[in-house]
Amino acid sequence: MKLAVFGATGGIGRQLVRQALEQGHAVTAVARRNAEDAAADGARVAIVPDFSEVDRLRDAVAGCDAALSGVGPRTRADGAVASGVTRHILAALTAAGVPRFEAVSAAPVGPRPAGDGFLDRRVLHPIVSRVFAANYADLEVMERDIAASGLTWTVVRPPRLTDQPRGEYRIAIGGNLTRARFVSRADVAHLMLALLDDDRARDTVVGVAR
Template sequence: MKLTVFGATGGIGGELVRQALDAGHEVTAVVRDPARLTVTGDRLEVFRADLTDPEVVRPAVAGRDAVLSGLGARTRKDAGVAARVTRTVLRAMEAEGVRRVLVVSAGPVGPEPADGVVDRAARGLVSRVLKGVYDDLREMEAELARSGTDWTSVRPPRLQNKPLTGTYRTVVGGFPPRGRFIARADVAHAMLRMITDEGTVKQGVGVAY
């Protein structure tokens, strides 16, 4: 497949690029600073772009089978970036007739899992502390829902920098019970697997160990 990855210099974005190349896909990595991209490969195209103008982004998504985004706020001060950049990407995709897009959101944005009281309390505390970040992700998901794309929002819990396992749980329209952690590498793995999974189209998907 021909894939475009936004946020390719981030933890999940970098894993998306690396794993997609390893699987034999052609990858366009959209970055602001190419020097920060550590992944290399014969089937890799690096596309430098300011992600504020859909017209600038259109060549990066034209003719692609799917677009994947690991973009999101790295700190509370960055809140707003996910919705803003996703809006640009969606406009570019719609202009080029590209339909499939998968993005990273977060577990607390989706329905509350049927966990124990302790897990619900912890989830509520995190949601209050990171309210601006999660409000940004909710607006991002609203942008997806308003678009004409075949979107999937992948909602992980707390992220870890650990090796790929390929073993995790997913729940379409919900969240895995007692799912507290997942490696960024496994989030990327799940996203790549979902590209061709019609059951995840226009859905939020919880993913966790």
């Protein structure tokens, strides 16, 4: 497949580029600044310093079969980065006729699954949700925009991200997982690529965790 990867200089984005190339996909890494790692791995790099320039984004993704986004807040201070950037990406994909889009959100977005234990339900989830409330509120906006875009979409919701190597992970189609504590960025990228051809993941959310 011909894939566009947004956020290619970030942790998940780098994994997406590397693993997609290893699987034989043709990859265009779309980034605001020089994506040296992506270029070294063999990806075509499209530098778009300002993602609000939708025409330039459209040109970067023209001819792609799908787009994957690792764009999201890196710190609590990042605010509404996800929804604003994703809105421009969606406009560019629609203009270019790219039919498939996958994006990363977060496990605290959406209702908690039945069966979560006391520690997750009453302690961990409330604390994390309160500390990062602004980030998660923005991700909720992003998810709504994606669902209303008219594209075939998948939103992946990981918990705390680590830099561990890829390993065994669990998924939940259509919602969040119980006991979702952490998952590696390599796991998330592997899942996103696997879901491209999975009809169960069309127009829905997918929870993931170790």
